[in-house]
Amino acid sequence: MSTDPPDTSPNGQMPDGTKKPDRPPGLADGSDASAPNASDEEATPSTKKPDLPPGLGGESEESEAPGTKKPAGPPGAKKPAGPPSPGGDDADDNGPTLPPGYGGDGAGEALSREDFQSDQEVRWCPGCGDYAILSTVQRLLPDLGVDKENVVFISGIGCAGRFPYYMDTYGMHSIHGRAPAVATGLKMSNPELDVWVVTGDGDALSIGGNHLIHVFRRNLDTQILLFNNEIYGLTKGQYSPTSNEGTVSKSTPYGSVDRPFNPVSVALGADASFVARTMDRDPQHMKAMMRAAHEHDGTGFLEIYQNCNIFNDGAFFEFTERETKDERALFLEHGEPMTFANGTRGIRLDTLQPEVVDLEHGDWSADDCLVHDETAPELATILGRMSWQDDDGDPIPRLDETGTQLPRPFGVIHRTERPTYAERVHQQIDAVTAEQGEGDLDALLRSGETWTIE
């Protein structure tokens, strides 16, 4: 486990605003990463202890000194924007490509990343994984071909809750846990809107757990981005419903005794029609997953492993950092055999139990491996549990020298088509109206037995 956070500025950019080292070729095509990424840069010792950094003002119990309207962020923190980067992160995307150098406002109908950036100063902690997510969303939206005025971001409370303020779209920073319910009303009121829900592990799975499962059940046509950092950030470091058992936090000095939720399994258990997982340190994969969630008709649920470098630094480094990522992250591709570690290992099923097989030295080949099928719910359940604690309550099984421990799956775990909620609500209204005719108020008021006094 890596101990020190990399000294990167938001979005993995160097403090001078230059572009971070390139990511390897996209993971979406099934190849794996071996090149260094941002987090492999020389790390300098930094704050591991949960001190509140400048700029972490909030709406919870923390107070803010008068006059600190704009705490200084680090250089480059105001916007997660670098220069437009045609051919950079976007190179592997299949969406419409922009002309090189394009990026200004008003240069035609096409929208650019800047069109989705509000004038509000981004106030997450320097180094927070949220910057990369924000940047990826702002890069993706121009590609999606939706009208800007139809895009709405709804959030709850927590660090992730600030997200809508940074988007130059319609948005609402609602109350703790309730974003899916706000989105449900909004989407029913106007099904044309492209509604995104931004939430965190506490917001979605603790205080808002009820709304989350019901939005899945109903299959509201929306995207839910769950920023999972396995900790409460805005309230300064209490364990969350996704924190591993034994987590030592502000509120659990002797270790938490709660069994955590696995968001993917929760979603599958609530019959979510689209379930995917990605990580903040892999913008290309993240972007591909956001695009897939958006393309899906129904609730597109995307769990994003997001590093909280202040209170839970490195929680996901084993999946995101170079020295361990190949061994511990399994990138799923529909219709492709499940292999990892640069193709040297694979997953096969022994009855219902997945196991790791060596594809280099032995009798197994990729042909023997489990082939991913996004549409198979049983397979999704198995994949969902491939990131679970063992029976002793120990955290995720560690890779030992035999290499037999299971990697954690990333990608689209499950996708199934079924009618969406707002669509069905309006279809029913249309059907009833077609049958009964448009409502007549006077006739309605006069329905039932009436009598007249002259």
Next chain:
Amino acid sequence: MSAPSDTTDTKEIPEATVLFAGDSGDGMQITGSQFTLASAYAQNDLATLPDYPAEIRAPAGTTFGVSAFQLHFGAEEVRTPGEKVDLLVAMNAAALKVHLHRVRPGGTIIVNTNAFEEQDLTKADLDYNPLTDGTLDDYRVQEVPLTDITRKALSDTDLSLQKVDRSKNMFALGLALWMYSRPVEPAQEWIREKFGDKPAIRDANLKVLEKGFHYGETVDAIGTRYEVNAAAMTPGTYRAVRGAEALALGLVAASVKSDLRLFYGSYPITPASDILHELSEHKNFGVITFQAEDEIAAATSALGASFGGDLGVCATSGPGVALKTETIGLGVMTELPLVIIDMQRGGPSTGLPTKPEQGDLLQAVYGRNGEAPLPVLAATSPGDCFHTAYEACRIATKYRTPVILLADGYLGNGSEAWRIPDTDALPAFNVEFETEATERTMHKDQDGNDQFLPYVRDPETLARAWARPGTPDLEHRLGGLEKEHQTGDVSYDAENHQKMVEVRAQKVQNVTQDIPPTQVSGPADGDLLVVGWGSTKGAIEEATERAREQNLRVGSVVLRHVWPLPADLGDVLGRFDHVLVPELNNGQLIRVLRDQYPRCGFAPLHKIQGRPFRAEEILEEATALLSEPTPA
């Protein structure tokens, strides 16, 4: 067939109260509704109140399985469902036991003697037979072997005994209609329609109804028949309307007149669920009814729909309001319209779910974190529920604010003769959205880009600019963090916070512009003013009218606008020497009044029994207050 019998006297009376009570399976609600319809045809003014058992399927014959329907009808104005019962129809021993105390001394009781066997008394937990032990000595008792007569009447049919017995309520109905000289035709018509596809059952019910009607003529024992003449009511077309129904209709009317789609988010709760049931029938008005996963989602989805440009409404009861409170606060901060109907019931906590109480006024006016004022309205009668719902929607959209509408189960379940309003005469209800960038609503943001100003205000109302998502160029963000004046950006600025708190308060205060002058019933000045709010209106007006008949100078005001209070209320209060504030709580409006009019003296009258006021309770207090020596 309504030819009066020669042997019976017919006596004219100004008004009467009838109570049908029986087992849940005895069809008392239908019996009561049909009697109501007949009274409507007789052009009486009327008010009704059903009394269902709290249990869904209580054991037959038990006291907690008793279902009742009360009707008050008159040739004069009828303000309440009646206080003392003139005729009790008791279909079994349990019904008699539960409702006997409601009957006035000398009142009439029709009992089904077939339901007073040993096992019936046991089920009703009676160790005596009230028919024989003198319990009923003070009443005029008509003993009718209802079950036997019904079986005999239908002995030539192929219907099962169970089905035969189920039509005995029609016998009771026929007899009661005869006793009060009501037309029998509306009930006959209803039966023909209801059982059109079941001729055997249709014919059985018609026959038993007729038998009941004729029974009165042929049995000499029933000496007096009553007649209640048509009331002098305002000309117009009337219907009976229940409060819950009227609320739903008011919401639909608001939607139609404002051209906003009605979005109704709801989580089932007694006694608000009937509004959901009613609205879910009206999808051809484009109404979206959303049965949410919980109370919070019911409100939050409605707020989301309001954000989208719909008319967002939710209804609940006190415990549900508690859960919606944070969402209501978000509505105050985001300045979006939202109507929250609170069908109050006995509290705290789960309290008395089926009993009315005016327990939530302080919760409605003050019950949120922070400085979060909002308009609070209260419906005063079942029919007034329509107009109050309409007005709540109008104010919510005009001022871009959550509005709480207080009603209760007494209003919701009760019904009255309601003059159907002329929809063209309803108050104008125009909602204007921002649809394009204008000089007034745009500025250059920190990056020099054109940016919509969601918190630019209408100078007259202080309502902010309302732009729906989907409108080009007006993209903006709302949220629960304090808003910067005009831009709506997040602001922790000290001065701005004070300014915004004051502006939001002033905006709510501006609603007084929409409150009509306070109507005083009775003299414009005098010795005593009775001030109430909501569903106590009938009892208050009844009591003050009786006081005036005793030559007391007593007026009354029943507030529809609880917050903000009418601008002229202080002047009205000042014209009376005493002010009595009767409430079905431990003193809530009176605290608001004392706060707003500190120099005025207010006398409380509290009743907290899960029951409405009786007019005489208010009259007694009024009389006592006026007989006290005047304070120096």
